[in-house]
Amino acid sequence: MSNWEIFTWITVVILGLGSVVVFILFLKDIKEILKKFNKEEK
Amino acid sequence: MHELATIDYIIIGIYLAGMVSVGLWFAKKHTDFEDFFLAGRSLTTPLLITTLISTYYGIDVLFGDSQLGFTNGVVAWFGYARPTYAFFLIAAFLLAHRLREDDFKSLPDILDKYYGKKTRYVGAVTSFIYSLPALSLYGFGMLGDVILGWEPIVGMLILGGIALVYTLTGGFWAVALTDSIQFVLMCVILALAFPYAMKLIGGFDAMIEVLEPSYFDTMGDMSIWLIIIYASTGLSILVDPTFYQRIFAAKSYKNVRNALVIGIFIWGSYDWIITILAMAAKVAVIQGTLPMDVPPDAALLKVMVAALPAGALGLFMAGVLSTEMSTLDSYCLVAGGNVAYDIYKPAFKPEATDQELIKTTRQGILLSWVLGFIMAISFDQMLGLWVFMASILISSVMVPILLGMYVPKFRKPLAGFLSAGLGLGSTVILNIYIMTNGVFDVEEETYIIQWFGIDFIQEFIMYITVPISLIGFFVGVIFDKGDPHE
Numbered sequence: 437m438s439n440w441e442i443f444t445w446i447t448v449v450i451l452g453l454g455s456v457v458v459f460i461l462f463l464k465d466i467k468e469i470l471k472k473f474n475k476e477e478k
Numbered sequence: 479m480h481e482l483a484t485i486d487y488i489i490i491g492i493y494l495a496g497m498v499s500v501g502l503w504f505a506k507k508h509t510d511f512e513d514f515f516l517a518g519r520s521l522t523t524p525l526l527i528t529t530l531i532s533t534y535y536g537i538d539v540l541f542g543d544s545q546l547g548f549t550n551g552v553v554a555w556f557g558y559a560r561p562t563y564a565f566f567l568i569a570a571f572l573l574a575h576r577l578r579e580d581d582f583k584s585l586p587d588i589l590d591k592y593y594g595k596k597t598r599y600v601g602a603v604t605s606f607i608y609s610l611p612a613l614s615l616y617g618f619g620m621l622g623d624v625i626l627g628w629e630p631i632v633g634m635l636i637l638g639g640i641a642l643v644y645t646l647t648g649g650f651w652a653v654a655l656t657d658s659i660q661f662v663l664m665c666v667i668l669a670l671a672f673p674y675a676m677k678l679i680g681g682f683d684a685m686i687e688v689l690e691p692s693y694f695d696t697m698g699d700m701s702i703w704l705i706i707i708y709a710s711t712g713l714s715i716l717v718d719p720t721f722y723q724r725i726f727a728a729k730s731y732k733n734v735r736n737a738l739v740i741g742i743f744i745w746g747s748y749d750w751i752i753t754i755l756a757m758a759a760k761v762a763v764i765q766g767t768l769p770m771d772v773p774p775d776a777a778l779l780k781v782m783v784a785a786l787p788a789g790a791l792g793l794f795m796a797g798v799l800s801t802e803m804s805t806l807d808s809y810c811l812v813a814g815g816n817v818a819y820d821i822y823k824p825a826f827k828p829e830a831t832d833q834e835l836i837k838t839t840r841q842g843i844l845l846s847w848v849l850g851f852i853m854a855i856s857f858d859q860m861l862g863l864w865v866f867m868a869s870i871l872i873s874s875v876m877v878p879i880l881l882g883m884y885v886p887k888f889r890k891p892l893a894g895f896l897s898a899g900l901g902l903g904s905t906v907i908l909n910i911y912i913m914t915n916g917v918f919d920v921e922e923e924t925y926i927i928q929w930f931g932i933d934f935i936q937e938f939i940m941y942i943t944v945p946i947s948l949i950g951f952f953v954g955v956i957f958d959k960g961d962p963h964e
Contacts, residue, residue: 444750458528
């Protein structure tokens, strides 16, 4: 496996896993934000 | 190329309906203008990462990077994409902190504080022109044609219209939320696309064997001047109004800094995979899997259609649409804010209520969309328009903002006004002159004009306009005998 290929697989992992982790953290935050909106509406 | 299966169309349909739903959900939930325009200054690090990345990665990056990767190889990443990460770091550690020190809402707010109302209005006009969604709408025309087989104008109206609807109704909350969905969609699908592309061409080793060694030369055969120009386009991040908007919308400076530092790894990975997929497309052409006449800017889409199975292709296409929608919505919102908050309120109605401002912002969003649409269907060469729009911001507001930010004694009203005004005026005049009197070189993909025996390309305009803005600034500093503003 060449260095180019190893580097590419690392970027695949960063992009794929990294974006999913960020999205999970985003979902955690957004729950709180949506709760706030619903409270204000009531 | 529209060779999609039914499942692909269903996925794209669900995605588009989801985007509109988010906008409609937020339609009546805004309490004030700050909530509508800056999401109540409550964006956390994950939200900032998703909205920053998806906003900056529009179709120009998707196809610009891939075009260069297809024709030149890894230099697309090392020469074109990599320098921009240095500017992100500068923004994270040197700029964002200063911008959070005051209660700014927009880029012209900064100019107003440093130099007064006149410079604010020049900045607002510059920001409005820069934010017109002409390129995004043109991109939707192309995507509608390539993906769905629609006439370009139909793609612009339907796909661009969907982004318009949720931005108009939902404001920045809808933009940030849809950006987040779009972010994960475009990143995951791109990561998944790599193994499929390798399977299509016979693995990474086949790519190394088939492509010329120059494809793996980190600086390729690009001239140093072109590399400097490419690198300097990254400067725009330092004065980009949508970037500023996200800094102002963050909960704190730390959120911005962390988002940018983490974001650089994701940005870098995204750019690299785009480059490699484009190189895989070149291999597919050499191997005969793709036709010889595939246009370089369509190579990425072509290789994905050939490599991805049904369902995955629909997700990829939704990801491509996401890439563009997240850019269009953000810029339209900023343009709307320029009209309402930066011009209408200070110039015509200082006592405007929040509800009036939200209403006027919505009108501004609509106006920017319509003007962008007219430009998208009027210009033959969108690349010329892209260069014009990229240079206008750097040439006009970069000097007064950065100098005013770091040297408070330079905050003289005449300095700001001359710098921004001359930068804006010279950029408009020179671009129009070259686009009307120059020749569009199809090979170089730019306008060229003969000046003093040299081929002057449109991209070089910034070498003239930025010094003009700088000279105007110091002329103003010298001749304005008053105290610094504030």
